[in-house]
Amino acid sequence: MTDHDVIPAPPTPRVPVRGGGTFPVRRIYCVGRNFADHAREMGATAPASKAERGQPTFFLKPADAIVTDGEAAYPPGTADLQHEIELVVALGQDAPPGVLDRDAAQALVFGYGLGLDLTRRDLQAVAKAKGLPWDTGKAFDQSAPVGELVPAAEAGELAPRKLSLTINGQLRQQSRLDQLIWDVPDILCELSKLYALRAGDLVFMGTPAGVATLQPGDACTGRLDDLLELNCRIAPPRV
Template sequence: MTDAIPAPVPSRIPVRGDGHFPVRRIYCVGRNFADHAREMGAAAPASKAERGQPVFFLKPADAIVVDGIVPYPHGTHDLHHEIELVVALGRDAPAGVLDADAAETLVFAYGVGLDLTRRDLQAAAKAKGLPWDTGKAFDHSAPVSELVPAHDVGALDALTLTLQINGETRQHGALSDLIWDVGDILHELSKLYALRAGDLVFMGTPAGVGPLQIGDAFVARLDGIVELRGEIAVPTGTGVA
């Protein structure tokens, strides 16, 4: 049986050393740094025992940007940056709920990315109790660096995230401050989804999120490991930004 239309080519991310990582699905974690939760007006847990449940949302796999060129999206006047650790899974999860201590054995590589957000659309949806999809899951909303194999990264707790816009530091946070670490998040995701090789997880952002304008240059770093350089370009197509 032949396809009625050509099969879409999957998004692929370069892997340091050799090859590319085909993206199956993009999971994102909201409010995973206490300081960012507070700046967004949400309560932050005082301890792990008070964490409750993580907030998850998804982006389409073709939202990936690997060359750093991000057209300003249509439909918004308030595009925001959110720097995040990106986790790439290289193995399918076994059936059932993953144990948090074993979950990280699924991890193939790490990178750094931006969870770009149409903040005005997200805020309007929140105010009406509606889903965030239009604020989060749009074209070019997931710029990401090359991926670095996990064995070359080492302990995450020693690393920090830093985002500069036009040379000014906007965000900086230690991965030791994550409310839910990688193992915790994969454990929680496995309660809801069948995790597979090719999945990405954007792990949440520290405080300091803010607006981006056409012409802004950004440098996102997983300090000492990898960086993502890019810029916000003029909108594409005929829509109105």
């Protein structure tokens, strides 16, 4: 008797790559409170120095939360959908066993993109107040719009680049990437202590201050200087 799927296999989510091809997504890791100004905005204490950073906050989104067609539906169950613009790191190699050092971590990176960590803030707030996981606030359908990926060799040095988000043409969020509490190699090293990182993984690196409410019809435009752009419209709720 031959093994076979008893239901159709779902398609693998894929992100377009500049210059051609697509990047199949295995898993989405997200970093919370990775800009000091956003940590303070959320009521948390921001570290005064790298020595005081402690451990980063991680959560996950399902791979099928990816949106690449420029439109995300306003989700059910919330009255406070909020935007969080983020640098996205795409891994092109499996990590070797054990904890990564910075050079080995950087070597895993295939490229970079921009993503929106859409958040049902009211549901997240309830979960946080009760000491519960953030899944209902973070890991919902179409909660991860992502733009095209650019290979790491084209991106060059990230630290001085400016991450920004406008909503309907009005600037909401802006910060240089050198303001990250944990940079890309830092985060990959920390993740390697907890997970087996693999080719196809995406890492959302955290958002600067300025998160705010979105409404159906809002047009979101994220930029990383002139290197990357993400455009996404918030569509009416599905009925």
